[in-house]
Amino acid sequence: MNDCPFCKKSGLNLLAETKSAIVFFSNPRLVKGHLLVIPKRHVEKLWELSKEETVDIMSLIKNYQQNISENIAAGCDLRQNYRPFLEQNNLKVDHLHFHLIPRGMNDAIYAKTDDEQEGLFHKIEKNEVEEMTNRLRGV
Numbered sequence: 001m002n003d004c005p006f007c008k009k010s011g012l013n014l015l016a017e018t019k020s021a022i023v024f025f026s027n028p029r030l031v032k033g034h035l036l037v038i039p040k041r042h043v044e045k046l047w048e049l050s051k052e053e054t055v056d057i058m059s060l061i062k063n064y065q066q067n068i069s070e071n072i073a074a075g076c077d078l079r080q081n082y083r084p085f086l087e088q089n090n091l092k093v094d095h096l097h098f099h100l101i102p103r104g105m106n107d108a109i110y111a112k113t114d115d116e117q118e119g120l121f122h123k124i125e126k127n128e129v130e131e132m133t134n135r136l137r138g139v
């Protein structure tokens, strides 16, 4: 994957690394302290990670979510998007990555998005639970 900016690693502001994963500052970022955690190997799907990569990534996430919550902001979102239906661009990179986003009660993200998401939540009915359970089990 020669066109992958995360594989090239040039210009990444590296914060820490393990044998198979790294954590660096997101650029562009949403808020100050916005980090990305990635496997060193080019992987696009979460289920393609090896056991070692999974452990390395989860330990970086755990450590840096705690670090952010104790030193940067009151809270910290963990986010990972899988949207293969979108083309890679300067905001959408195919290399698997986890966002660690410092959050506070009155931050810019909350003001712009969280209030609008409230209308997206729906009460789940019993037939929907059955339908989705069957689909997830491949029935």
Ligand SMILES: [Zn+2]
Pocket: 001, 004, 005, 006, 007, 008, 041, 042, 043, 095
């Ligand atoms: Zn890559």
